[in-house]
Amino acid sequence: MPRSLFLGRPMPGPGEPLWLDDDRAWALALLQVEAETCTGCRQPLTESMDPALEEAWRAEVVLCHACATAGRTAEHYRQHGGDAHGANVRVHRRKEATPWPTVQSTSG
Structure with missing residues (x-):
């Protein structure tokens, strides 16, 4: 999506450009920033290396419980003869799961 549309520019009409010169400049700048960023830690390569x-x-180690569940599911699939080539794991929140953590009130 062009940056100018994201920022509220009206959708161009027939014959008008979708991407403005400024949009292309922002997109190219983002590509440059991403090329100079470590894909593992997302820190600038000039600093991280x-x-x-x-x-x-x-x-710090943080645990994404959804990703952990996906990893265990994929491992179980492989251990039971599943071909992991091309396999993807889709994660859904269980319907019976509490939508938000509940906190017991201590005031009374």
């Missing part, structure tokens, strides 16, 4: 900054990073 600088040996002088090796000790400057802190990391």
